[in-house]
Amino acid sequence: MIRLHSVLARTVPIMLALAAGPVxxxxxxxxxxxxxxxHHFFPDTVTVPAGQKLTLVFDNQDPTPEEIESHxxxxxxxxxxxxxxxISVGPLKAGEYRFVGxxxxxxxxxxxxxx
Amino acid sequence: xxxxxxxxxxxxxxxxxxxGIVLAATQGVPGRMRWIGLGLMAGVxxxxxxAAVADTLSDxxxxxxxxxxxxxxxxxxxxxxxxxxxxxxGHGGRTLAAEMRGFGRAVAHGHRPLSALTVVVGTAVLRxxxxxxxxxxxxAAGSEEGDGALILGGICGLMLGFGAAGxxxxxxxxxxxxxxxxxINLLLTLLAAGMAAQAVAFLSQAGIATIGAEVLWDTSGVxxxxxxxxxxxHVLVGYTDRPxxxxxxxxCLTAAAILIGAHHARLSxxxxxx
Numbered sequence: 001m002i003r004l005h006s007v008l009a010r011t012v013p014i015m016l017a018l019a020a021g022p023v024x025x026x027x028x029x030x031x032x033x034x035x036x037x038x039h040h041f042f043p044d045t046v047t048v049p050a051g052q053k054l055t056l057v058f059d060n061q062d063p064t065p066e067e068i069e070s071h072x073x074x075x076x077x078x079x080x081x082x083x084x085x086x087i088s089v090g091p092l093k094a095g096e097y098r099f100v101g102x103x104x105x106x107x108x109x110x111x112x113x114x115x
Numbered sequence: 116x117x118x119x120x121x122x123x124x125x126x127x128x129x130x131x132x133x134x135g136i137v138l139a140a141t142q143g144v145p146g147r148m149r150w151i152g153l154g155l156m157a158g159v160x161x162x163x164x165x166a167a168v169a170d171t172l173s174d175x176x177x178x179x180x181x182x183x184x185x186x187x188x189x190x191x192x193x194x195x196x197x198x199x200x201x202x203x204x205g206h207g208g209r210t211l212a213a214e215m216r217g218f219g220r221a222v223a224h225g226h227r228p229l230s231a232l233t234v235v236v237g238t239a240v241l242r243x244x245x246x247x248x249x250x251x252x253x254x255a256a257g258s259e260e261g262d263g264a265l266i267l268g269g270i271c272g273l274m275l276g277f278g279a280a281g282x283x284x285x286x287x288x289x290x291x292x293x294x295x296x297x298x299i300n301l302l303l304t305l306l307a308a309g310m311a312a313q314a315v316a317f318l319s320q321a322g323i324a325t326i327g328a329e330v331l332w333d334t335s336g337v338x339x340x341x342x343x344x345x346x347x348x349h350v351l352v353g354y355t356d357r358p359x360x361x362x363x364x365x366x367c368l369t370a371a372a373i374l375i376g377a378h379h380a381r382l383s384x385x386x387x388x389x
Contacts, residue, residue, distance in 0.1 A: 089320075
């Protein structure tokens with residue numbers, strides 16, 4: 001009985017989180033991590049709460065640099081190959097905020113969904 | 116090739132508009148092309164050097180090196196623009212050329228405002244040029260097209276951008292001299308205010324400026340600031356479609372400080388017997 005309870009306690013939140021969509025777990029400070037690999041963002045859709053300051057971390061695992069740019073978020077920053085950068089955004093109103101990797105704009109596309 | 120053309124055009128447009136205003140402000144000043152040319156070359160050299168050390172800069176300042184550098188360069192330009200506008204207002208309120216004709220040691224006296232404007236041109240070319248170099252090397256690394264197409268696109272973008280500068284310059288110098296002076300002073304003031312607001316955006320991105328981060332209004336439905344017209348207005352008057360509270364405050368304070376400083380300088384000038 002006790003084991004089933006603890007198993008459920010662990011798996012139910014995970015199942016709920018998966019059901020909620022492509023959400024990246026945030027730590028208490030509101031950090032979102034996006035990986036860049038093969039000139040694509042992983043995840044390419046991130047859901048975050050509105051009205052909060054956030055830190056976006058872009059981890060570039062490609063062998064070439066990329067410029068992270070978002071006209072909606074008003075950010076632009078170059079991330080060197082095999083490096084990661086932090087970008088402060090927010091507080092954001094509800095909506096969808098598109099961001100791109102400017103050097104490979106047809107492939108590196110992502111959306112920050114603010115609810 | 117199109118991607119290279121568009122990105123080079125966008126960046127050169129911004130520097131080109133600033134160049135157009137400075138050319139209009141220095142029209143008729145002897146030796147101005149040497150100064151402006153110096154600013155252009157220093158900007159290009161700086162942009163290449165900056166692109167070469169981009170990695171180191173990025174890691175500097177706890178990862179905020181890029182934002183601090185961009186904000187710093189912008190604020191240097193703001194102070195140069197403020198100084199120039201206030202200086203010229205305190206010296207008879209005429210265009211720089213007319214001002215220099217009025218002095219016996221015309222060339223020597225004109226060096227300071229000319230050097231200030233040289234720094235403004237240089238910093239603009241530095242900022243935009245670094246973007247161009249970084250972007251072209253970024254897309255060159257993964258492009259199937261080959262360097263020839265990129266270079267061609269880049270040159271076309273360069274020509275279009277300079278074309279826009281020429282249009283602005285030609286439009287400005289058509290104005291009668293009296294109006295030209297006020298138009299240029301206003302443009303330089305708004306240019307400075309817009310740059311200050313842009314510096315705020317970089318500091319906010321770095322998590323350094325944390326107050327006043329709420330977006331005040333959203334006019335992206337009316338005019339997106341990354342369209343051609345939007346970018347032109349962005350450079351000329353500091354237009355942004357989603358300004359934060361802090362940006363609006365800094366914009367107004369910068370414009371007010373320069374206008375008040377210029378007004379005060381004009382008044383002081385009148386009190387001194389000629």
